[in-house]
Amino acid sequence: MAAFDIVVIGSGPGGYPAAIRAAQLGATVALVEKEEMGGTCLNWGCIPTKTLIASSELFARIKSAGAMGLHVENTSFDYAAMADRKDQVVAKLRNGIKQLLKANGVTVFQGIASFRSRNRIEVTSAGSGAEPVILTAGKTIISTGAASAMPGFLPRHERVVESRAFLGLRALPASVLVLGGGIIGCEFACMLAQLGVKVTMVELLDDIITVIDADVRRELRRHMEKTLGIRILTGVTLEEIAADDRGVHGRAGQEMLEADLLLAALGRKPVTSSLKLENAGLKPNERGFLDVDAYGRTNVATIYAVGDVTGGPLLAHAATAQGLVAAENASGRYLHKNETLVPNCIFTAPEIGTVGLGEQEAQQQGRKIKTGKYLFGALGKALAIGEPNGFVKWVADAETDQLLGAHAIGPHATDIIAEAAVAIRAELTAADLAHTVHAHPTLAEAWMEAAHVLTGEPIHSAPPRKQS
Numbered sequence: 001m002a003a004f005d006i007v008v009i010g011s012g013p014g015g016y017p018a019a020i021r022a023a024q025l026g027a028t029v030a031l032v033e034k035e036e037m038g039g040t041c042l043n044w045g046c047i048p049t050k051t052l053i054a055s056s057e058l059f060a061r062i063k064s065a066g067a068m069g070l071h072v073e074n075t076s077f078d079y080a081a082m083a084d085r086k087d088q089v090v091a092k093l094r095n096g097i098k099q100l101l102k103a104n105g106v107t108v109f110q111g112i113a114s115f116r117s118r119n120r121i122e123v124t125s126a127g128s129g130a131e132p133v134i135l136t137a138g139k140t141i142i143s144t145g146a147a148s149a150m151p152g153f154l155p156r157h158e159r160v161v162e163s164r165a166f167l168g169l170r171a172l173p174a175s176v177l178v179l180g181g182g183i184i185g186c187e188f189a190c191m192l193a194q195l196g197v198k199v200t201m202v203e204l205l206d207d208i209i210t211v212i213d214a215d216v217r218r219e220l221r222r223h224m225e226k227t228l229g230i231r232i233l234t235g236v237t238l239e240e241i242a243a244d245d246r247g248v249h250g251r252a253g254q255e256m257l258e259a260d261l262l263l264a265a266l267g268r269k270p271v272t273s274s275l276k277l278e279n280a281g282l283k284p285n286e287r288g289f290l291d292v293d294a295y296g297r298t299n300v301a302t303i304y305a306v307g308d309v310t311g312g313p314l315l316a317h318a319a320t321a322q323g324l325v326a327a328e329n330a331s332g333r334y335l336h337k338n339e340t341l342v343p344n345c346i347f348t349a350p351e352i353g354t355v356g357l358g359e360q361e362a363q364q365q366g367r368k369i370k371t372g373k374y375l376f377g378a379l380g381k382a383l384a385i386g387e388p389n390g391f392v393k394w395v396a397d398a399e400t401d402q403l404l405g406a407h408a409i410g411p412h413a414t415d416i417i418a419e420a421a422v423a424i425r426a427e428l429t430a431a432d433l434a435h436t437v438h439a440h441p442t443l444a445e446a447w448m449e450a451a452h453v454l455t456g457e458p459i460h461s462a463p464p465r466k467q468s
Contacts (some may be wrong), residue, residue, distance in 0.1 A: 046165070176199050
């Protein structure tokens with residue numbers, strides 16, 4: 001039996017930063033991981049998908065090089081080599097995490113963790129036959145994440161996969177049927193289409209990625225359909241799904257669809273089944289997630305939970321922020337709340353970045369707002385790099401001018417959203433942002449230009465119409 005001040009279960013983007021921060025604060029820390037360091041995000045999520053997306057985006061840019069005055073002939077790609085590069089990036093980052101944990105004095109246990117009681121944790125090594133290790137914990141931080149949902153109506157066949165299984169492929173199918181038009185489905189659809197795969201997407205709801213601003217959603221769908229050639233069917237269900245060695249097929253409304261592969265992108269479910277939560281006095285909510293308060297605490301005083309397992313924003317950076325807060329609170333440093341302003345980055349083509357309040361959300365709340373938009377097509381840097389599609393958009397309070405939300409779709413939207421997040425968190429007004437000098441020529445100038453629109457004094461766009 002080994003005793004620790006804090007035991008962290010799960011080494012994803014919420015778990016390993018929590019372990020490191022707790023160790024930095026002087027706690028003795030154990031970290032338990034059943035698979036690979038870095039969790040889903042590093043091994044089967046954020047990093048591998050964005051590595052493949054980077055390759056597909058570059059390939060798409062090369063194919064359109066003629067518009068930039070460049071002549072590139074015989075363009076092709078080697079998907080197996082792309083997959084190898086993806087694996088190399090993941091391995092490098094995974095090794096970096098191991099080194100950081102060791103440097104900070106965190107003791108790592110490889111195995112499956114489960115509660116014997118609220119302060120006693122059993123670690124079982126899968127398939128090794130070794131005796132379980134018992135850890136006693138002053139405090140515990142659960143960071144076990146979430147996994148792709150595979151509903152029972154889907155046939156169990158090698159041609160029906162979720163995102164993790166897809167990332168294990170070494171060759172691309174000629175056609176893919178994407179079931180689900182959320183963030184994961186749209187990211188994969190864009191990547192595949194850029195590589196020449198015939199993609200058909202089926203979404204039960206009336207539109208794709210319904211959680212984002214309607215203007216942004218409209219622009220994304222237009223680009224996916226008209227530029228990338230993705231067929232998107234919304235407001236219909238996929239029924240009579242079957243798979244065999246030749247492919248998959250199903251019925252959407254009155255139409256029969258078929259493809260070489262079906263990619264299920266139907267959301268994620270919390271990973272808690274192996275924890276034996278009842279032994280610790282914990283009970284998941286009706287959706288299976290663990291409820292926590294603003295400080296990351298569960299209903300059991302000595303147990304915290306962070307990241308996807310809590311059902312909050314299912315985002316790696318949100319998990320990291322929550323992990324650091326939980327570690328500080330568990331270490332008795334001071335009572336620190338989780339951040340509520342969390343940016344969201346979507347790696348579609350074009351990219352999307354959002355943070356804060358959306359226009360439709362504000363309207364539903366009955367808030368008086370105003371919006372300011374600026375097109376990348378009017379921005380010098382966007383034209384210079386040959387990426388004029390998309391826009392940035394501010395949402396501000398109509399009376400105080402305080403910036404409440406920001407939305408971007410276009411080149412490097414996932415990078416430039418950081419400025420908007422800082423501005424909103426600092427409670428800046430449109431005038432504050434408009435009067436902040438932005439370097440020229442840059443993509444970030446779009447935020448300044450959109451802020452000028454908000455103030456009613458645009459410089460590089462048409463002035464507002466005067467009221468008669």
